[in-house]
Amino acid sequence: MATTTSEPVNLSTTIHFQGYGNKTTNNRFEQPDWQVALWAIAYSLIVIVSVTGNVTVIWIILAHKRMRTVTNYFIVNLAFSDLSMATFNTVFNFVYATHSNWYFGLGYCRFQNFYPITAMCSSVYSMAAIAVDRYMAIIYPLKLRLSSTSTKIVIGVIWAVAFSLAFPQCYYSVTEYYPPRTLCFVNWPDDYGGKHHLTYQIALIILIYLLPLLVMLVTYSLIGQTLWGSEIPGEASDHFQNQIQAKHKVVKMMIVVVTTFALCWLPYHIYFILGSFNIEIYMQTYIQQIYLAIFWLAMSSTMYNPIIYCCLNQRFRSGFRHAFSWVPFIKVSEEDKMELQHTRTFRMTRSYRTDNTNNDHTPVKIMKS
Template identity: 60%
Template sequence: MDPLFNTSAVPNWTASPNDTDNDKEYGNQFVQPVWRIVLWAIAYSCIVIVSTVGNVTVIWIIMAHKRMRTVTNYFLLNLAFAEASMSTFNTVINFVYAVHNEWYFGLVYCRFQNFFPIAAVFASIYSMSAIALDRYMAIIHPLQQRMSSTETKVVVAVIWALALLLAFPQYYYSNTEKIGGRILCYIDWPEYKVCNVEKMYQVSVAILLYFLPLLVMGCAYLVVGLTLWASEIPGDSSDRYREQLIAKRKVVKMMIVVVCTFAVCWLPYHTYFLLNQFFPDMSQKPFMQQFYLAIMWLAMSSTMYNPIIYCCLNDRFRAGFKQAFHCCPCVPEGSYEGLELKSTRYLQTQTSVYKTSRMETTISTVVHAGDDADPTKIKNKGRLGPGGAVVSARPHGSSLDLTSNGSSSQSVSKTVSETSSFYSSYNTQE
């Protein structure tokens, strides 16, 4: 059964209620030999296993490690959830219905089967679109404030609300009916003389789920790619600048591969259903069953490629996959620090931040104590040095010496500034 569109668009083995006489006369003309069903079952089982395991692992990597919870990764989390759900709840049912040409799962699941895949695909493609726009803002307009964690979650909630709204008509008009000894799950679209509701809906869904988001992502990544790759890294640039630029290139490259994979997998599927709206006779050919199973497999397989892409093109996700599957003998042992983003440079920077923070706290405490202290108490607690200056009797007098040295104070300020800059840019790389 078609997970996105009206089942009347599926080749003739899922007849509409008006085909009762033909169904009785010819029966199920699309019965396949057992060996072919077995091969298709293996192919579809691979999608379910790889997609479910891979996307669940991606969800664990992001949720279980605090430093992986960046803006980009929140959208990847939403993408992984949508793909894992669709492969788990819809792929097998689609295959069973397409092969046996009979609906075994009742009216409730018929409505869910027609409803949820549209919502899941909408959430997937618009999560990728949000990542593209976020990358565009971070690279083309780096001085503008990026989305916070709360704002990212609000965007994800809005995406799902729009997805459910778009999919609702297929839920509302879904129905089951027994025809010629077989139960069919189909969408009973209303008929109006003014317009063809089904055709308008299918074209709108194809534009919103495929062509429009791909156009937006294509434009965004084109501008970002020209910005990142148009010029070479200057020879006298700092190591930090080189690391930031290389990291940004890697993230953008990974997302471009994800988008291109999605576009290739879903292009035959959307093309077939758009053509079927204008040339309905094309679905009546006997070979269309095999063609439909092939393009449906390709479309559903898009749910299993993304975890593989993350593992191959992102060091942190690769470390997470190694950690998740470290019990497998074929998986080499990886560095868990890579997943936690604790590189040598990161640890050095964190140490510098900690030391500087402690020094500033000590300085602030001593200076405020000196400003607020009563002069008589200073006389009692200190002693007069050369020239009548009051010298503190506290054992940690070196803290005051640091503030009296202009170069030392400037050095501390510079260290804090550089550290904050690096830490901020480091967190925006994802």
């Protein structure tokens, strides 16, 4: 599951695993310079777009009081996870995959095997937390919401869980020198494909892919039934109508984010789980190209979210215009300024309407600003 792998896709022809085969330096996966150049451009695109977009998202939320909501704090955590993965993992793994040589020492080898799982776990659990928060806000609007402090505690727990799940990858990471190359891989106690490795691999797929996606599928399905399956009362106030529409947009945006994440990472998980059962897959002639394509798709998930926010959310769109107002053809309108500068909060309260004919007191929901 780690992005810097012990699999022979990144190694020489005959260096399979520790103590396995002849330790020669022949590299059957070496690519011509023009292919490496094309892949370098493709991976550079991920880093540039991801860093620019996610830094902008973090600035939009933290620099504008109106944007500091529970959902947006989780989006900040999601953006930081994507940003750090693009910065600390993408380039180094690409260099290792194309050169079959680890240049960065044992310390960074451990980090490189540890952090991608940490960041991915943080990302998917942040999306699950957003789904649960939206569920509580829409299904149970009168219940107490998470406070700013509680949200930060939840984010801290998410990172603690992420560190715990990724620790085995760090602990078993090693570098070994087979002249003239150095290899970085995870040296499992019972070798690659053994009980320890296979158990860990399956546990990760369940805990950082299948289970969080199941939680999001259930919560967003229930939210969808509530928002799209019921009619807005005819006597509802403008505030109430506006809030329902706003919730529609946020839920749609997050469904697109989750779907994009699931599709980007699905081939990656399939690739490694198949390799866990059949290591010969990694010896196929074109496996290096397949791996680079699958890894590019997985890493590209770090750059899509800012684009989705900008396309589907007016406030984020206004924020991006503010951030890039120095670009000649981007203009900031008065509406954009109002979107981010004016704070309007809504809360749900209970009031009572008295029927003059029978003195019946019927509770109704009123939106107050």
